[in-house]
Structure formats: structure tokens, C-alpha cells
Amino acid sequence: SAVISQKPSRDICQRGTSLTIQCQVDSQVTMMFWYRQQPGQSLTLIATANQGSEATYESGFVIDKFPISRPNLTFSTLTVSNMSPEDSSIYLCSAGTGDNEQFFGPGTRLTVL
């Protein structure tokens, strides 16, 4: 398994600003992902964070809005850019292990005013 931490745990931000969320895994993992969970909804994959190369985004998500970094095998960041109230969600980081299990961080609860 993998233990995942995220910072910040929550934030309240003003419209038009940006927030960077950090994700740290306690061991080296092959795959890291970012998900969004809108209030009362399920999880939707934003992108795969690729180590040493550009992230791979799912349909409906773009790099300009959600730039992602992954400088090594244990760390990744997601930035939510030029925020609007519609970006208010829980943002979750996950890490995939070699046996197809996937573990999640505690999430970052973002409120945009």
C-alpha cells in the first residue's frame, strides 16, 4: 500500500486567483493521478501525472486550467488556475501500485468565493 498526504487540507480562495495543491507519497510509485469530486458527486479523473513529462489530461480538462508537475516518483502538484466558484470541489491525489491497487490522499477541500 501507499500512504499519501496532501497540502493544504482546505482553502478558501478569491475568484481569479490560483491555488497549488501538493501531494506526497511515502514510497516511490509508478503512477500518480489527480481527481476532482464536486459536492455530493463521485470522483472524476482530471489527469495522469507523468514523471518527467507533461501530464495526460482527460476530456474536459486542459493544462492551462490545471497545470500539473511531477518532478519525481513520490511528489506531484496540481494548480487550479484563474479560479471561479465552479471550481469549488474536493481535489484528490492518488497513487497506483504495480498490482493495480490505487490509494488516495485525504483530499483538498477548495471553496472559491
Added chain:
Amino acid sequence: GQQLNQSPQSMFIQEGEDVSMNCTSSSIFNTWLWYKQDPGEGPVLLIALYKAGELTSNGRLTAQFGITRKDSFLNISASIPSDVGIYFCAGLRSWGKLQFGAGTQVVVTP
């Protein structure tokens, strides 16, 4: 794209009762995962299923990978108050990407 249908949407049960929920898909998955999410927390992995027909238990939890590879179910036996939460199924797509069901809200009353 692939659609995951999870049911029921919510369940109100008495302590000691069994709970059953399922997920069906329009397409095949090679791995099914079941998660539980408590309020204010991230999803916690309960059970992973890798082979069609596989039946796996984890304490009072039992999950099965359907023979057609398009469905899975989760049973919770003898529910207790701490079973309260939202349960999600997830099918593993290529390159480690998960597709989630809508979730089943479980409420346990004493």
C-alpha cells in the same frame, strides 16, 4: 465512453442487517475496486478484484467480480454503525485510470 451504473443510490438499514450493492458497466473491466469514503476523508480501498468470477472477502465484506467482467457486487454482513459512509465501485481502465460509480450512501440505524 464506458458507463458505470451503481445501485442502490442510498440504503437505510438497521444495525445487524446485511447490505448489498452492485455496479454494472457497458464495457469490460479487467480490475474492479471497491472503496469507502467517510465525510471529510479520501476514499479508502476495501477490496480489489482481478479475475472474472473471483470472490474475495475482507472481514464482513465480500465482493465478486462478475463472470462477464461487466459487473461487480459488494456485500456487507451484520452491519454496524461504523459502516456508515459512501461506497464506490471503480473499474480500472488502461494506464491505471479509474472510472467510478456514482456511489451508494449507507446509513445504519441502531
